[in-house]
Amino acid sequence: MQFTVDQNQLAQALSMVIRLVQQQNTMAVLGGVQLTASDSGLDVQTTDLFSVMTVKVRAHVIEPGTIVLPAATFNDLIHRLPTATVDVQVDPHSGKAVLKYGRNRATIHGFGNDQLPEFPTFGEGVVSVTLPAGTLTSFARQIIFACSKEESRPILKGIHIELGSGKVVLVSTDGSRLSHAWAALPDYRGPEMRLVLPAKILAEASRLDSSGQPIVVTFRDGFVQFATQDTMLTSRVLDGDYPDYQRVIPQDYQVQIRVPTADLRGSVERAHLIASKDRSNAVKFNHQIGLLQMTASAAEVGQAQEILECDSQGSEMEIMFNSTFIIDALKSFSGEEVMIEFSGVQSPARIRDAANSQYFHILLPLRQLV
Amino acid sequence: MELLPIIHADADAFFAACHMAEDSSLRSRPIAVAGDPGTRHGIILAANYPARSYGIRTTMRVGEARHRCPGLITIAPQRELYTAYSRRLREIFDQWTPLVEPLSIDEAWLDLTPQMDRWHGDSVKAGQALQASILSHLGITVSLGISINKMLAKQVSDWNKPGGLTILPKDDISQRLWPRPIIELFGCGPSTARRLASWNIETIGDLAKTPISALTSLGIQGERLKTRAQGTDYSPVVPPRITDRQSISVERTLPYNLAPDALTDQSWQPLITELLIRRTSTGLDGRTLVAKYRTSDFTTHTRQITTSQSIHTAAQILTLLHQILARTPITQPVRLIGLGLTDLRLPTTEQMTFWQNV
Numbered sequence: 001m002q003f004t005v006d007q008n009q010l011a012q013a014l015s016m017v018i019r020l021v022q023q024q025n026t027m028a029v030l031g032g033v034q035l036t037a038s039d040s041g042l043d044v045q046t047t048d049l050f051s052v053m054t055v056k057v058r059a060h061v062i063e064p065g066t067i068v069l070p071a072a073t074f075n076d077l078i079h080r081l082p083t084a085t086v087d088v089q090v091d092p093h094s095g096k097a098v099l100k101y102g103r104n105r106a107t108i109h110g111f112g113n114d115q116l117p118e119f120p121t122f123g124e125g126v127v128s129v130t131l132p133a134g135t136l137t138s139f140a141r142q143i144i145f146a147c148s149k150e151e152s153r154p155i156l157k158g159i160h161i162e163l164g165s166g167k168v169v170l171v172s173t174d175g176s177r178l179s180h181a182w183a184a185l186p187d188y189r190g191p192e193m194r195l196v197l198p199a200k201i202l203a204e205a206s207r208l209d210s211s212g213q214p215i216v217v218t219f220r221d222g223f224v225q226f227a228t229q230d231t232m233l234t235s236r237v238l239d240g241d242y243p244d245y246q247r248v249i250p251q252d253y254q255v256q257i258r259v260p261t262a263d264l265r266g267s268v269e270r271a272h273l274i275a276s277k278d279r280s281n282a283v284k285f286n287h288q289i290g291l292l293q294m295t296a297s298a299a300e301v302g303q304a305q306e307i308l309e310c311d312s313q314g315s316e317m318e319i320m321f322n323s324t325f326i327i328d329a330l331k332s333f334s335g336e337e338v339m340i341e342f343s344g345v346q347s348p349a350r351i352r353d354a355a356n357s358q359y360f361h362i363l364l365p366l367r368q369l370v
Numbered sequence: 371m372e373l374l375p376i377i378h379a380d381a382d383a384f385f386a387a388c389h390m391a392e393d394s395s396l397r398s399r400p401i402a403v404a405g406d407p408g409t410r411h412g413i414i415l416a417a418n419y420p421a422r423s424y425g426i427r428t429t430m431r432v433g434e435a436r437h438r439c440p441g442l443i444t445i446a447p448q449r450e451l452y453t454a455y456s457r458r459l460r461e462i463f464d465q466w467t468p469l470v471e472p473l474s475i476d477e478a479w480l481d482l483t484p485q486m487d488r489w490h491g492d493s494v495k496a497g498q499a500l501q502a503s504i505l506s507h508l509g510i511t512v513s514l515g516i517s518i519n520k521m522l523a524k525q526v527s528d529w530n531k532p533g534g535l536t537i538l539p540k541d542d543i544s545q546r547l548w549p550r551p552i553i554e555l556f557g558c559g560p561s562t563a564r565r566l567a568s569w570n571i572e573t574i575g576d577l578a579k580t581p582i583s584a585l586t587s588l589g590i591q592g593e594r595l596k597t598r599a600q601g602t603d604y605s606p607v608v609p610p611r612i613t614d615r616q617s618i619s620v621e622r623t624l625p626y627n628l629a630p631d632a633l634t635d636q637s638w639q640p641l642i643t644e645l646l647i648r649r650t651s652t653g654l655d656g657r658t659l660v661a662k663y664r665t666s667d668f669t670t671h672t673r674q675i676t677t678s679q680s681i682h683t684a685a686q687i688l689t690l691l692h693q694i695l696a697r698t699p700i701t702q703p704v705r706l707i708g709l710g711l712t713d714l715r716l717p718t719t720e721q722m723t724f725w726q727n728v
Binding site for chain 2 (some may be wrong): 053150151153173175176178204243248278279320347364366367
């Protein structure tokens with residue numbers, strides 16, 4: 001096996017795939033990156049058994065073949081090469097790869113004849129949609145943070161994806177807050193589909209946006225694939241039933257508040273400095289027409305009081321939230337103003353970017369116990 | 371008349387008494403509460419007075435007890451039963467005064483100061499009524515010590531067991547308390563007693579008369595013991611507040627030593643259940659889980675992990691436990707395992723959730 005490849009392109013490909021490589025593995029070969037040279041170029045692949053990522057790199061292939069090299073070492077070395085191209089030659093008997101760059105060379109021991117486990121390939125009869133570049137990046141920013149981080153509720157570590165006529169809806173929740181985002185798919189007329197994808201896979205898939213190309217998403221029983229021209233990420237989906245999220249989204253709101261995003265964020269972040277000294281991170285929101293007051297206190301630390309003028313309608317209300325929920329939601333907004341809507345002191349509230357109706361967050365309040 | 375407002379109440383042979391209260395046919399027969407010898411708990415935990423007349427004592431091995439009293443009836447301990455009686459005992463104490471400080475499952479101090487008018491200043495009458503009420507409601511007897519402060523009351527409550535009532539007025543201290551051996555002083559353990567004996571302090575009176583300067587090597591404990599011996603320790607009777615509780619813990623000696631890989635989730639399950647029940651009953655919020663295990667060489671190991679969430683489900687505990695054990699795996703056979711929640715606080719708020727069981 002022998003090929004010559006552009007150093008920069010190979011380094012970029014390795015940066016994409018290296019994140020699937022786990023530090024500790026039950027199978028040693030999973031710590032490796034698989035290089036496959038063929039007439040169509042060089043395939044760079046890694047897997048963690050749950051998902052697999054392949055990046056195609058243009059290469060001058062002199063002799064086809066496959067080898068698995070230790071991912072971290074190979075990645076570090078390629079990133080540090082001083083030359084524009086590198087020549088890689090593998091001796092099939094010794095399983096060693098010799099890298100030649102300029103007058104210098106390095107030898108890396110591979111995993112012998114071991115190869116990465118095969119992943120099922122996608123055949124015909126599957127459903128696929130094309131997302132404009134940037135769609136997944138927006139989704140990732142808008143909803144990943146609301147996923148559960150707890151091992152005890154594995155299904156909530158995933159993103160619920162609903163493909164329906166003309167649109168795709170993504171939902172995440174940790175049981176106390178919920179994020180909801182959608183994008184139009186005007187050309188999609190295929191079947192309705194529901195599945196739960198690990199949040200980590202959505203984060204990885206959003207990195208495919210860096211190519212600036214549309215991403216083709218293909219669904220098949222138990223698997224999802226994200227592909228651009230050069231890069232392909234295939235993942236299993238999570239097993240289990242996602243909770244019935246529709247009914248926790250309120251239909252009516254008693255209070256509507258419109259306030260500048262940056263002002264609100266500043267106020268809540270200052271209140272959070274005090275609130276975070278207490279376990280509950282509690283910030284009390286007091287609404288009177290035209291005024292939003294936020295207070296926080298922690299025993300032996302102090303109090304904070306913030307008052308914002310706002311554009312509001314509805315009843316006066318006092319309601320308490322975990323300050324990190326509010327801050328996380330505000331960080332996801334890019335618009336100038338934010339809309340907050342309360343449906344009751346012990347009922348879910350909605351918070352959204354006033355300029356973007358394609359996503360919103362539902363937050364449950366804290367209940368006062370004593 | 372001198373007021374003696376403090377009562378120390380101590381149930382007589384409490385564990386055994388609970389069983390006798392449940393089954394009166396046991397009253398006249400020698401009974402002992404003892405763990406099952408097959409599970410290494412083969413030790414007498416409590417014996418009733420008929421059994422004690424055979425010389426059976428707490429901590430004696432079951433085998434020896436049987437030898438002394440072939441007709442001995444042994445009963446496996448029933449924690450829930452004792453807890454239930456303890457709670458009912460406490461309910462009766464509460465009717466006498468709001469100032470009740472439990473000392474253990476079957477002992478408590480009562481400060482009758484706010485109630486002295488009701489008893490016309492006579493705490494002995496109050497004590498007798500208390501004993502009668504407990505006997506008629508629960509069918510168990512308590513012995514009382516009545517004095518001017520907590521420590522003196524505790525000091526004398528076991529002088530006339532069972533069912534006794536001992537009064538120690540201030541003027542009697544030198545005559546009745548001081549001749550007693552130092553080991554009887556509340557808070558003085560065997561090793562302290564040995565040290566004191568080496569300084570020729572043999573009785574409580576010896577200690578009371580020893581200048582504090584001679585006790586400096588005992589530190590703060592020396593001062594405390596001397597005050598008690600003098601009868602001048604006026605620590606108040608303080609009802610426990612729920613927030614004073616620092617931790618909840620449960621543990622279990624295994625029927626036989628378990629190799630590390632034989633220690634499964636199933637082994638921990640009963641402890642998890644018990645811990646969660648205890649947590650619920652206190653209403654406290656804990657975020658640090660402590661796992662404890664004692665290996666076959668009798669070394670006790672404790673490991674802990676803290677999370678951002680209140681720990682209140684079995685699944686959470688199991689996940690945290692797995693994390694603890696993955697970090698520091700158990701390498702030797704284990705004879706005891708335990709779980710605890712620490713850093714407990716009374717929560718002021720609760721995060722609402724969309725679904726109960728997701």
